Amino acid sequence: MWKRKIPVAWLQLSREKARMLVAIAGIAFADVLMFMQLGIRDALFDSAIQFHNSLEGEIVLVSNRYKSLFSQQRFSQRRLYQAQGFTGVQSVSSIYVDPLPWKNPENNETWNIYAIAFNPEEKVVNLSGVQENLSKLREPDTVLFDLGSRQEFGNIVNQFKTNNIITTEINNRKINVVGLFKLGTSFGINGNIITSDVNFLRLFGERRKEGLIDIGLIKLQPGTNVNAVINNLKAKLPDDVKVISKQEFAETEKSYWNKSTPVGFVFTLGAIIGFVVGAVIVYQILYSDVSDHLSEYATLKAIGFKNSYLLMIVFQEALILAAIGFVPSFAIAQGLYLITNQATLLPIMMHTQRAVIVFILTALMCSISATIAMQKLQSADPAEIF
Numbered sequence: 001m002w003k004r005k006i007p008v009a010w011l012q013l014s015r016e017k018a019r020m021l022v023a024i025a026g027i028a029f030a031d032v033l034m035f036m037q038l039g040i041r042d043a044l045f046d047s048a049i050q051f052h053n054s055l056e057g058e059i060v061l062v063s064n065r066y067k068s069l070f071s072q073q074r075f076s077q078r079r080l081y082q083a084q085g086f087t088g089v090q091s092v093s094s095i096y097v098d099p100l101p102w103k104n105p106e107n108n109e110t111w112n113i114y115a116i117a118f119n120p121e122e123k124v125v126n127l128s129g130v131q132e133n134l135s136k137l138r139e140p141d142t143v144l145f146d147l148g149s150r151q152e153f154g155n156i157v158n159q160f161k162t163n164n165i166i167t168t169e170i171n172n173r174k175i176n177v178v179g180l181f182k183l184g185t186s187f188g189i190n191g192n193i194i195t196s197d198v199n200f201l202r203l204f205g206e207r208r209k210e211g212l213i214d215i216g217l218i219k220l221q222p223g224t225n226v227n228a229v230i231n232n233l234k235a236k237l238p239d240d241v242k243v244i245s246k247q248e249f250a251e252t253e254k255s256y257w258n259k260s261t262p263v264g265f266v267f268t269l270g271a272i273i274g275f276v277v278g279a280v281i282v283y284q285i286l287y288s289d290v291s292d293h294l295s296e297y298a299t300l301k302a303i304g305f306k307n308s309y310l311l312m313i314v315f316q317e318a319l320i321l322a323a324i325g326f327v328p329s330f331a332i333a334q335g336l337y338l339i340t341n342q343a344t345l346l347p348i349m350m351h352t353q354r355a356v357i358v359f360i361l362t363a364l365m366c367s368i369s370a371t372i373a374m375q376k377l378q379s380a381d382p383a384e385i386f
Contacts, residue, residue: 009316012289020321023285027325027362028332030278034271034358035333040340041267043348045254047186050347051116052250054125054183057093058226059233060249061216062242068256069097070188072214079241080216083233088224093122095215096200102191103169104154111152113170113191115143117200124217130194133179137196141175148184148345149191171203185345187257216241275365282321282369286314290373311374318370322362330355 013020051069061080063073077094084092095118102113118124120137133144145156145166156177160166166177170193183192195203201210220229226245233243244252258264290297297310330350337348 009313009320012293012313013317013320016289016292019285019288023282023321024325024328026281026285027278027321027366028329030274030281030365031326031329031358031362032332032336033274033277034361035329035354036336036340037267037270037274038354038358039333039337039348039350040346041264041271042351042354043340043346044187044263044267045257046347047184048257049250049253050184050186051125052246052253054127055217055246055249056123056126057217057219058224058246059218059220059230060244060246061218061233062214062244062249064240064242066242066252067260068253072098074212074214075216075241077211077213077216079237080213080218082237083216083218086229086232086236088220088229089218090221091122091219093118093124093217093219094197094213095124095217096197097214098200098204100171100193100203102153102193104152105156105159105166105168106154109152111190113149113153113193114189115170115200115203116192116194117197120196125194127181127183129179129181133181136178137194137199139176139178141173141199141202142178142195143170143175143199144179144181144194145177146184146192146194147180147182150185150345153191171205173203175199175203184347187263275361278362279365279369282318282366283372285321286317286370286373289317290314314374315367315370318366319363322359322366326359326362329358 013023061075061083063071063075065071065073067073080092080094083089095116097114097116099112100115101110103110116125120134123131129147130144136142137144145153145160147157149156154168156166157180160177160180167174168177169175175195181194185191218229220226230243230245237243300310301307334350337350340346341348
């Protein structure tokens with residue numbers, strides 16, 4: 001005869017609706033905290049390597065003292081010219097990067113903006129708006145302005161769309177904004193401009209010596225083995241430069257911000273705190289539930305149900321809470337991501353991988369709480385209770 005299976009765990013939880021809602025709210029809060037900490041951390045790391053990922057080349061040359069784009073370690077351009085003669089190399093490009101004082105044309109306030117420069121005759125970066133405007137950078141004192149820059153630089157985007165050109169000052173030199181591109185903000189970078197290598201050196205004047213560059217980009221011939229060329233360059237170029245792949249270049253930047261600054265630790269710690277808070281809340285709810293129904297559990301023991309069955313009920317309660325609590329946290333986190341993106345211009349968005357990680361952490365959090373709460377259940381002795 002078919003027997004109907006009674007959902008004991010669900011009935012236990014739903015019987016005390018107020019307690020269940022408190023548990024769901026607590027789990028949702030913990031999940032939102034984990035979503036935000038991990039989301040902001042990943043967004044900061046992603047924003048830090050947007051420029052790296054945009055490079056149109058397979059190999060990068062940097063100073064042997066290079067740690068990040070902010071390390072300001074330059075090397076001789078001759079190393080790049082030497083690399084051009086190696087087998088498999090199709091072309092090389094010099095890249096200059098440095099912050100420069102930008103005058104807001106609306107209120108004359110000065111803010112540092114990040115300048116990226118290269119020869120406009122070469123295809124160096126794959127960014128929206130760059131390629132179609134490169135020819136304009138051949139003119140003296142011209143720059144492209146980043147659509148993703150913050151408002152402290154002025155309402156440049158809207159003004160440009162209206163007037164097609166904007167005049168302001170960079171490093172006390174008059175310049176014209178002649179186009180727009182899209183890169184975005186990052187660690188300590190609230191805005192970007194792109195200009196030609198010639199204009200860049202004009203802007204710096206005597207502060208910047210010719211012949212010293214920040215990044216060397218190497219583009220290989222189609223079908224060339226990247227690792228073989230890297231090993232060849234490492235073996236034959238002087239040791240005052242590092243030869244790394246484009247991917248290693250991005251990973252170096254991400255590793256710097258994760259390990260050499262408090263950023264990675266702070267946001268990871270925040271996620272751990274969220275995990276602990278959620279675990280404590282779920283434990284309190286499950287412990288109270290077990291304590292309030294100890295006589296019922298003892299009765300089940302007395303009529304022959306094993307400890308494993310009773311423990312499974314508590315474990316099921318924990319997983320039900322985890323699943324239900326995750327749903328509102330997912331929706332809330334998506335809304336907060338949107339608000340954060342609009343406020344900071346960081347590329348923060350929901351990813352499937354992060355959602356899966358947070359759900360697994362939620363299930364683990366509730367399972368740990370259930371395991372601790374079960375200690376009370378194992379002490380339920382029918383003889384003592386009755």
